[in-house]
Amino acid sequence: MNRPTYVMTALPMLALALSGCAIGYNHTVFGTKSNFGLDIDTKPPTAEVSLARREMAIAPTFENGQTTPVMASFALAADAEATFPMFAAYSSTFSGGDAAVIMATLFASPDIGNPVGDYSSVISLRSAPTNSILCKTITLQRPGTMHPFAFATDTTAGLKIAWSGTTGQYPDTIRFGVNRKELALAPVFGGETNGPNGVTHAAHMPSFLATVDHSGGAGLAPGLRYKHLQFFATGKAAEKLALQPAVRQAMIMRLDPLTADFAKATLTAVAPELQARRVALIKRLDPPSFTEAQAKQVLDATGHAVESGKTAKQSLRIVLSRADEEAVKTLETAFNNVR
Amino acid sequence: MSFSLDILASDKPLADLQTAVQQKEASGFELISLAQCLVAGQLVNLATFRVLDSVGNAKPIKLDPVNGNLPLQQQDDQINQNFSGKTVVCYAAILVEGQPVNVVAYRA
Numbered sequence: 001m002n003r004p005t006y007v008m009t010a011l012p013m014l015a016l017a018l019s020g021c022a023i024g025y026n027h028t029v030f031g032t033k034s035n036f037g038l039d040i041d042t043k044p045p046t047a048e049v050s051l052a053r054r055e056m057a058i059a060p061t062f063e064n065g066q067t068t069p070v071m072a073s074f075a076l077a078a079d080a081e082a083t084f085p086m087f088a089a090y091s092s093t094f095s096g097g098d099a100a101v102i103m104a105t106l107f108a109s110p111d112i113g114n115p116v117g118d119y120s121s122v123i124s125l126r127s128a129p130t131n132s133i134l135c136k137t138i139t140l141q142r143p144g145t146m147h148p149f150a151f152a153t154d155t156t157a158g159l160k161i162a163w164s165g166t167t168g169q170y171p172d173t174i175r176f177g178v179n180r181k182e183l184a185l186a187p188v189f190g191g192e193t194n195g196p197n198g199v200t201h202a203a204h205m206p207s208f209l210a211t212v213d214h215s216g217g218a219g220l221a222p223g224l225r226y227k228h229l230q231f232f233a234t235g236k237a238a239e240k241l242a243l244q245p246a247v248r249q250a251m252i253m254r255l256d257p258l259t260a261d262f263a264k265a266t267l268t269a270v271a272p273e274l275q276a277r278r279v280a281l282i283k284r285l286d287p288p289s290f291t292e293a294q295a296k297q298v299l300d301a302t303g304h305a306v307e308s309g310k311t312a313k314q315s316l317r318i319v320l321s322r323a324d325e326e327a328v329k330t331l332e333t334a335f336n337n338v339r
Numbered sequence: 340m341s342f343s344l345d346i347l348a349s350d351k352p353l354a355d356l357q358t359a360v361q362q363k364e365a366s367g368f369e370l371i372s373l374a375q376c377l378v379a380g381q382l383v384n385l386a387t388f389r390v391l392d393s394v395g396n397a398k399p400i401k402l403d404p405v406n407g408n409l410p411l412q413q414q415d416d417q418i419n420q421n422f423s424g425k426t427v428v429c430y431a432a433i434l435v436e437g438q439p440v441n442v443v444a445y446r447a
């Protein structure tokens with residue numbers, strides 16, 4: 001490491017130490033780096049053509065293993081149109097504090113979160129947390145003091161060549177494709193409280209939230225080639241944003257197997273033989289002599305319920321219209337057993 | 340009046356989607372609309388049907404594509420010229436083999 005680089009690295013570290021910043025004690029550092037494509041960088045030194053994802057968190061741990069909450073997600077899909085990595089669809093979320101709790105709690109919920117819901121990330125403690133480094137006592141940031149909170153993201157979709165000056169006439173960053181860095185350095189505040197079960201102290205970290213949702217090609221509205229949406233917020237704004245399903249959508253991208261189940265096709269073309277068996281059963285619903293009670297009996301026997309706002313016959317008609325080979329067999333038996 | 344919502348596959352050819360809708364209607368449903376909608380945050384093809392009391396005898400639904408690169412007036416002209424005398428149920432862009440395609444749903 002040459003002298004200017006050494007000084008540039010050492011100075012911020014010294015400044016952090018003098019300001020009382022002890023990462024992992026009274027500060028949480030959380031960072032991720034994602035790459036799809038070419039990435040040559042000196043911060044940190046990297047040279048790769050890859051799909052790569054790095055995640056790192058250094059956070060204080062308190063009694064009973066409690067720690068300040070952070071959450072990140074990353075999803076990427078490249079379809080046949082993705083000749084260049086920049087055309088890949090990707091989404092990412094990065095959050096901490098109450099905003100991270102909201103993101104994890106509401107996850108794929110299509111509803112707007114309750115603004116007065118309990119998404120608190122306050123850590124309850126039965127004694128004041130302390131430790132020491134090099135004979136210097138470390139405590140949480142005290143009420144009545146101010147501390148810097150650093151939060152940044154860097155997103156590239158395409159080609160980026162950057163010079164910082166530290167590498168002479170040569171660029172120190174060359175990227176082609178999708179690249180995103182996220183970093184937060186958040187102070188952790190502590191204070192006295194009077195809670196149940198002997199809780200005397202509490203620790204808390206500010207909220208932060210950054211999301212990105214980038215799509216290209218298939219899946220977009222007609223006439224659109226790209227869609228790029230980013231959110232970046234701290235404090236109350238981050239918490240309010242996290243309550244919005246449209247913001248959490250970046251986390252529940254099409255790749256997520258859990259949420260993919262919610263959008264499975266319910267109507268597909270079936271073989272004529274199967275359709276004929278379905279229709280034969282459906283026609284048995286038509287005569288007025290087939291009663292609601294009988295429809296309910298078939299539904300019960302096949303493990304289905306009457307749908308909200310529909311009659312038993314209507315609910316059974318829907319079940320029949322979606323029945324696969326196995327289900328039709330079960331339904332045929334149930335119809336034959338109807339009294 | 341009750342309704343039934345169905346998600347149509349977005350990776351199938353138009354002929355498959357047409358068969359799927361026709362089979363649903365043959366089970367005692369009537370297509371009201373076909374559109375892209377958000378379901379669990381994902382954009383999907385959504386078919387909305389009216390639930391009938393018995394299997395109907397309406398003419399079968401057909402799905403035809405319209406060139407989405409045409410200006411609005413030309414799309415308007417195409418629909419009025421090509422579907423005159425037919426019962427157009429709806430006109431919307433849906434995903435066909437993963438691509439958005441303008442589709443007319445009609446009875447002929």
